[in-house]
Amino acid sequence: MSAEIAIEKKKLTNPPLELHYLGDRVLRQTAKRIARVDENIRQIVRQMLQTMYSKDGVGLAAPQVGINKQLIVIDCEPDNSTNPPLVLINPVIKQVSKELTSAQEGCLSIPGVYMSVTRPEEVxxxxxxxxxxxxxxxxxxxxGRCIQHEMDHLNGIVFVDRINNFLSLTQELxxxxxSIQAVKHIP
Structure with a gap:
């Protein structure tokens, strides 16, 4: 990672960007491709990282903070200062494994809700x-799971859309x- 993006991994009392939550229509928009990677985009990356660390997240997609761009930041080791975060601009899935795996997922846009989601094991x-x-x-x-989860956000999908057990989902939400009405089930 370049020095121009390096930020301290710490919680801020007032993170620079505001999170949007399940039910907010900005989470349902398809994000637009970024035409040019410039200092403006790098500034958004810095603000997204600061917001993600402040909210104890490991991933954040631009639509979650009301920015309609194909931009994702990920840091699976937020407590490890030597591990640089991953910045994904205009990401595209080239291939997924046939093997599937289920694991608990949560989302900064749906705080407190954790449910098991089945996804390809490798991407x-x-x-x-x-x-x-x-x-x-x-x-x-x-x-791999975090990348798939955040890329869903770029397509207007949140992880609860992938839950098939409606009774559990309704109760958890x-x-x-x-509200369960905010869920758009993906068969």
């Missing part, structure tokens, strides 16, 4: 980094003040 993506350089990468485990 291969193409993207641009914070300097606009094209990259490809394969990921599995937490990073209502316990945390969210």
């Amino acid at each position: 291969e993506i193409a993207y641009k980094d914070e300097n606009g350089c094209p990259k490809t990468s394969k990921a599995r485990d937490l990073l 209502s316990e945390h003040g969210f």
